[in-house]
Amino acid sequence: MAQEKNLFKLIPKVDEVLEKDRIIELLNSMPRKIVVDSIREEIEILREDIKKGSINEEEVKERNRQLVELIIDRAHRKNSYKLRRVINGTGVVIHTNIGRSLISEEVMDNVKEIAINYSNLEYDLEKGERGSRYSHLEDIVSEITGGEDAMVVNNNAAAVLLVLSTIAKGREVIVSRGELIEIGGSFRIPEVMEQSGAILKAVGTTNKTHLWDYENAINENTAALLKVHTSNYRILGFTSSISSEELKTLKDKYDIPLIEDLGSGVLIDLSKFGLEYEPTVQDSIKKGVDIVTFSGDKLLGGPQAGIIVGKKKYIDAMKKNPLTRAFRVDKFTISALEATLRLYLDEKVAIEKIPTLNMLSMGLDKLEKKAKTLYNLLIDKIDLDKCKVEIVDDYSEVGGGSLPLERMPTKCIRLSLDGVSINGLEKALREYEIPIITRVYKDNIYIDLRTIREREFPIVVDGVLYGLKRIERVH
Ligand SMILES: *Cc1c(COP(=O)(O)O)cnc(C)c1O
Numbered sequence: 001m002a003q004e005k006n007l008f009k010l011i012p013k014v015d016e017v018l019e020k021d022r023i024i025e026l027l028n029s030m031p032r033k034i035v036v037d038s039i040r041e042e043i044e045i046l047r048e049d050i051k052k053g054s055i056n057e058e059e060v061k062e063r064n065r066q067l068v069e070l071i072i073d074r075a076h077r078k079n080s081y082k083l084r085r086v087i088n089g090t091g092v093v094i095h096t097n098i099g100r101s102l103i104s105e106e107v108m109d110n111v112k113e114i115a116i117n118y119s120n121l122e123y124d125l126e127k128g129e130r131g132s133r134y135s136h137l138e139d140i141v142s143e144i145t146g147g148e149d150a151m152v153v154n155n156n157a158a159a160v161l162l163v164l165s166t167i168a169k170g171r172e173v174i175v176s177r178g179e180l181i182e183i184g185g186s187f188r189i190p191e192v193m194e195q196s197g198a199i200l201k202a203v204g205t206t207n208k209t210h211l212w213d214y215e216n217a218i219n220e221n222t223a224a225l226l227k228v229h230t231s232n233y234r235i236l237g238f239t240s241s242i243s244s245e246e247l248k249t250l251k252d253k254y255d256i257p258l259i260e261d262l263g264s265g266v267l268i269d270l271s272k273f274g275l276e277y278e279p280t281v282q283d284s285i286k287k288g289v290d291i292v293t294f295s296g297d298k299l300l301g302g303p304q305a306g307i308i309v310g311k312k313k314y315i316d317a318m319k320k321n322p323l324t325r326a327f328r329v330d331k332f333t334i335s336a337l338e339a340t341l342r343l344y345l346d347e348k349v350a351i352e353k354i355p356t357l358n359m360l361s362m363g364l365d366k367l368e369k370k371a372k373t374l375y376n377l378l379i380d381k382i383d384l385d386k387c388k389v390e391i392v393d394d395y396s397e398v399g400g401g402s403l404p405l406e407r408m409p410t411k412c413i414r415l416s417l418d419g420v421s422i423n424g425l426e427k428a429l430r431e432y433e434i435p436i437i438t439r440v441y442k443d444n445i446y447i448d449l450r451t452i453r454e455r456e457f458p459i460v461v462d463g464v465l466y467g468l469k470r471i472e473r474v475h
Contacts, residue, residue: 006057007050007055007057007060008047008050010057010060010061010064011043011046011047011050011060011064012043012064012067014036014039014040014043017039017043017067017068017071018035018036018039020068022068022072023035023039023068023071023072026071026072026075030075030079031079034075034078034079035071035075037078038071038072038074038075038078039071041074042067042070042071042074043067046060046063046064046067049063066473069473070473073470076433077431080433084434084435085434086098086434086435086436086437087434087435087436087437087452087456087459087460087463088437088451088452089436089437089438089439089446089447089448089451089452089460090437090438090439090448090451091394091395091396091397091410091412091439091446091448091450091451092396092397092398092399092451093356093359093360093396093397093398093399093400093450093451094297094298094299094356094398094399094400094402095399095400095451096184096185096399096400096401098437100297100298100304100400101297101298101300101301101302101303101354101355101356102301102355102356103302103303103336103340103355104340104343104353104354104355106339106343106353107302107336107339107340107343108336110335110336110338110339111332111335111336111339113335114331114332114334114335115331115332115335119331119335121133121331121334132319133328133329133331133334134150134151134152134319136334136338137150137151137152137334137337137338137341138150138151140338140341140342141307141309141341142309143345144267144281144282144341144344144345145267145281145282145285145292145309146282146285146286147281147285147292147309147310148310148311148312148315149309149310149311149312149315149316150307150308150309150310150315151307151308151315151318151319151324152296152305152306152307152308152329152333152334152337153305153306153308153324153327153328153329154304154305154306154327154328154329154333155295155296155304155305155306156261156263156265156293156294156295156296156306156307157183157187157192157306158306158323158327159261159293159294159306159307159308159327160192160196160261160293160306161192161195161196161323161327162306162308162318162321162323162324162327163259163291163293163308163314163318164192164193164196164197164198164224164226164259165196165197165198165321165323166314166317166318166321166323167198167223167224167257167259167291167314167317168196168197168198168199168223168224169196169197169198170197170198170199171198171199171221171222171223172198172199172200172201172217172219172221172222172223173193173198173199173200173201173222173223173224173225173226173259174201174203174214174217174218174222174224174225174226175189175193175200175201175202175203175226175227175228176202176203176204176209176213176214176227176241176242177202177203177204177205177206177209178204178205178206178207178208178209178230178235178239178241179226179227179228179229179230179241180202180228181228181230181231181232181233183231183232183263183401184232184401189228189261190202198223198224199221201217201222203216203217206235207235207237207238207239207240208238208239208240208241209240209241209242210240210242211242211246211247211249211250214242214247214250215250218250218254218256222254222256223256223257224256224257224258224259225247225250225251225256225257225258225259226259226260226261227242227244227247227258227259227260227261227289228260228261228263229260229261229262229263229264229279231263231264231401231402231404232401232402232404233404234404234405243287244258244260244284244287244288244289245287245288248287248288248289251288251290252288257290257291257311257314258288258289258290258291259289259290259291259292259293260284260289260291260292260293261293261294262279262281262284262292262293262294263294263295263298263401263402264278264294264295264298264299264300264400264401264402265281265292265293265294265295265296265298265299265300265307266278266279266280266281266299266300266402267280267281267282267299267300267344267350268280268344268347268350268351268357270299270360270403272361273360273361274408275360275398275403275406275408276403276405276406278299278402278403281294281309285309285310289310290310290311290314291308291309291310291311291314291315292308292309292310293306293307293308293309294306294307295307295400296333296337296340297400298400298401298402299356299360299398299400299402300340300356301340301350301354301355301356301357302336302337302340302341302354303332303333303336303337303340304333305329305333305337306327307337340354359450359451360398360408362450364409364410364411367410367411367449367450368391368411370411370449370452370454371391371411371412371413371449372391373454373457374413374447374449374452374457374460374461375389375391375413377457377458377461378413378460378461378464381461381465382464382465382468383468385418386417386418386468387415387416387417387425387464387468388414388415388416388417388418389413389414389415390413390414390416391411391412391413391414392411392412392413392414392446393409393410393411393412394409394410394411394412394446394448395407395408395409395410396408396410396448396450396451408450410448410449410450411448411449412446412447412448412449413446413447413449414444414445414446414447415444415445415447415464416443416444416445417471420471421443422440422443422444422445423440424470424471425445425464425467425468425471426438426440426445428466428467428468428470428471429445429463429464429467432462432463432466432467433463433466434459434463436459436460436463436464447460
């Protein structure tokens with residue numbers, strides 16, 4: 001008991017801590033309340049540990065020496081935004097959990113211009129009267145995809161719902177059982193169909209659907225044929241499915257619209273980068289699909305959006321659907337999408353300037369060069385006795401439920417600790433001021449160079465230094 005009392009005496013007072021130089025410095029950069037709360041909380045943790053009897057006098061003194069550091073850490077965490085940037089070291093290019101596609105600075109300049117000024121969002125400058133917010137995107141989407149008309153909503157899930165609700169409410173939509181997909185985040189074709197008021201008419205089997213399956217299901221209550229891109233999985237082996245070209249023959253024979261949910265909505269041929277061929281939006285339009293829907297922030301590399309392209313008469317009907325108002329995109333999305341799509345007018349420019357395409361098309365020579373640069377920066381600063389640093393071969397993924405089987409050869413920095421579990425370092429990196437998200441495999445940390453930009457290297461180096469320091473502290 002007497003021993004315990006002595007230990008409590010070692011705990012500093014809040015006021016004493018507030019006078020330390022580094023804390024005074026901290027007070028200049030953030031609200032006093034955050035600093036004081038952080039001091040109180042760290043002191044409380046120490047008090048609790050003494051109360052539990054889990055630390056001895058030596059350890060209390062050691063903790064006191066680390067106290068300022070711990071307070072600064074805590075205060076920075078408290079003072080940061082809840083939604084903030086992270087470094088993507090996972091190598092998953094379109095990672096839904098960490099923001100899918102990145103917007104280039106050039107595109108963002110346009111968004112800023114629109115955001116900080118008034119704009120002709122819904123104003124027709126020629127006529128001097130009310131205009132449509134969708135008009136800004138119609139021409140560019142049509143020009144790039146070959147579709148007659150276009151409109152844009154908040155995401156592809158909304159796009160599919162709007163299309164079905166407009167074209168097929170109360171009537172049947174024929175879909176292959178092999179295409180009744182679920183995308184992460186509870187987007188499931190049967191449920192979306194139900195929400196839209198359309199009646200799902202599933203045909204064929206999981207692995208095989210024939211043209212006559214569709215044809216036999218057509219009746220006077222059929223509103224549309226729907227083809228869904230099985231973005232995030234593949235059925236292999238004894239399979240067959242019907243292409244949009246084949247469905248077009250039915251569509252023409254019975255005069256019913258053909259809808260396609262393309263999911264990712266790629267606009268350029270990815271096989272040029274050595275990736276699997278993914279059907280483009282232009283392909284679908286050329287094959288005669290009446291309405292195509294796809295995401296803005298998957299392979300297209302733009303902002304979150306759902307793009308609907310196709311026959312004008314259907315698009316016009318959608319604009320009159322009350323759901324359109326609920327799904328309507330804001331001016332930031334429109335300006336980001338317009339600027340991104342403009343880059344597609346020259347494919348070379350698109351690949352260079354759209355981060356998603358740039359990362360997907362990055363060759364091994366470039367990746368190796370980046371790996372060497374980061375490696376040299378790391379070994380210059382890190383104590384190599386404590387942490388082993390290597391350049392290794394690995395694979396990156398496309399992500400975003402696109403091209404699920406694709407493995408792109410890449411270069412990674414691999415970190416390992418001698419005799420210490422890597423999980424502490426992974427957590428420390430994840431909790432760094434600018435969190436660094438990495439992959440752990442067999443007690444190694446992998447940092448994939450494909451998804452890290454060169455200007456982010458100093459952050460990675462500082463983060464690793466911070467992480468190594470943090471795992472050395474007693475806790
Ligand atoms: C991703 C995806 C969706 C949902 O798109 P969001 O833009 O995320 O709403 C719908 N259908 C398919 C086939 C998809 O791949």
